[in-house]
Amino acid sequence: MAWNVLHGCSQGLRGPLDVLEQKVEIIRPDGQAAACTEEPEIVKLRAGDRMFGMMPLPFATYPAIAMRYSSVDVSKLKRSLGKALTAVPMMAGRLRSTEDGYEVVLNGEGVPFSIVQSSEKVAPDFVEEFRLPDFAIYCRPPAVRAGREPLMTVKLTLFQDGSGILAFCRSHMLLDGSSAWTFLSFWASLARGDTATAPCTSREKMEELIPDESRTQELAQKEIGKQLTNSWFMGLVGILVPVLAPVVDTLFLHTRLGLNRHRVYFSEEELAVIKDEATPTEVQPGQDKWVTTQEAFCAYLLMTLGKHILPADAKGVVQMMFLLDVRKALGLPANQLMGGGLTFTSVLISDLKLRTLPELASQLHECLSKHEGSLEAQKARWQLLNGACEKKMEHTLMQEIHNKTVDMKLAVNNSSKRPLLDFGSGPAESVVSDAGPSLLVPAKGGGLFLYLDPNVFSSAKCSSKEKRSQALEALRADLPQRGTKRKVHG
The missing domain is CATH 3.30.559.10 (Chloramphenicol acetyltransferase-like domain)
Structure with missing residues (x-):
């Protein structure tokens, strides 16, 4: 499935950034050059997960986290993201509706990684909340639920002095706030070359906790x-x-x-x-x-x-x-x-x-x-x-x-x-x-x-x-x- 950075996602009409160049690369789990063509593995989502993906964007259905850095190693970010997706392949998958809810298809469609070169000299010290749509790639929740848009996006905006804004969006149906920080911390550990324990993705214990x-x-x-x-x-x-x-x-x-x-x-x-x-x-x-x-x-x-x-x-x-x-x-x-x-x-x-x-x-x-x-x-x-x-x-x-x-x-x-x-x-x-x-x-x-x-x-x-x-x-x-x-x- 081809993914267009402009399709269904944020490109703010008021965008104040003067963009010199923008490139998008699809990052997949290590060793996977293309989406899976055979019958992929499936992860069934709970009814409780559905609740966090049904409302419009102002309800944090596909929220963003944006971080400011004085310097960024782009190649290291991309390589380590591939390793992180190998350990957590559901983030590189797509949603699919079923008769009784949703499931994640682990097809390796990948995560769009957008790199934007700005003509502005230096990154802002703080990303004001109202400017998040300029620095992050939001996907519309109905398109995410239908499997037309990714479960996670990454956008890196680079400025002339080498500083940058790294923004990460994800579907709340898969990652709540604590989970998002856990995944980002794991990715960051891999980028630093540290030994890191992969996040727990098993859902069996959660299923056992659901009351009748x-x-x-x-x-x-x-x-x-x-x-x-x-x-x-x-x-x-x-x-x-x-x-x-x-x-x-x-x-x-x-x-x-x-x-x-x-x-x-x-x-x-x-x-x-x-x-x-x-x-x-x-x-x-x-x-x-x-x-x-x-x-x-x-x-x-x-x-x-x-x-x-x-x-x-x-x-x-x-x-x-x-x-x-x-x-x-x-x-x-x-x-x-x-x-x-x-x-x-x-x-x-x-x-x-x-x-x-x-x-x-x-x-x-x-x-x-x-x-x-x-x-x-x-x-x-x-x-x-x-x-x-x-x-x-x-x-x-x-x-x-x-x-x-x-x-x-x-x-x-x-x-x-x-x-x-x-x-x-x-x-x-x-x-x-x-x-x-x-x-x-x-x-x-x-x-x-x-x-x-x-x-x-x-x-x-x-x-x-x-x-x-x-x-x-x-x-x-x-x-x-x-x-x-x-x-x-x-």
Whole structure:
């Protein structure tokens, strides 16, 4: 199957890059010069994988990761990618629909590797999120599901001083965020010439974890207080998504719909102060007298944003959601590749306006470590979601879980502990992804970048541009000082 870099993929109408030359090479598993002509091996996808590939591009259906490097060894990148695909051949395959879902055909069609020569002198220090369609090759999800487009693309944009932007896109049906970083880390190890353990691609254990209908309904009764039923919403989604997806995808690629998160930097020292000031000095019996950096930082976000965007008459009931990796809870290897290995854990907080920073952080900690975010709870939530997917009731479930009546919602995906990848020419100098919701990514030299999802403002019914700007400025200007342990309005 011939693949055209312009077919079904992103070539932004506003593309600001002055391109001198562009070449596309198809990278296949080592030793495979062409696509397989005999009957290839098949990898059956779970119903839970389907969920992550059915929505338009703004829903991170085919998300990108873009990294900035001061120098790039192109030949080393291509050779090592061939080795990585040999170990993980499904990424070089194509999807095929079946009567009851989808499967990956390991036919070696390959991964398009696009190399662009720009006339611009130097790569930008940061790839702003709205410019991702200029640097990455997005494929439209319907074409990916139909097998007309690849499951993964790579684009390298080279600048005159030798710097470059390496962008990687993939189908969420195969790789969630953790899986994407696992695959990229493996590829980077091969590029450096290091001995590397291939990611786990076996899916047998995952299949064993999928509950039957009876167990799914038991979990639903426990988790959401009712059993799942087919609803009109699922039928409406099935009608509207295929109709609207082409329009939404076009808006994403050419007007950057949804690529509008706000980037804010926090240094290691600032994070350390936030953690110190969020650590409780007094706790209730049975509570821990410590919190993690993530819990402290998220408490600080809730406190600061709530101060500036909650209406004056709001009761201060907020929903804090964390995107957690469930591999440990499921007993799967840490390097297990899967499309849906992450699950949302939701924490409800009342009286936000009256809480101190340690009180907020302590509640998040207790919920994440012992209650809503415990390993047992993570496993139950994942099994419930995947059992619901088997019966095509996942949208009903997601409505029950996420549509809470609250004054503000904030959801966070913490990727700040992941390494800045080194493909043999030094670690990346910056990284960005459009996978959401609000995203924490590592910063060069330590610290992190917060990419804040503007949905937090709409959840609080804050439409004032002035208030939004004040809240964003406060994230930097209102950092706690040591020894304060202050309240929201202190």
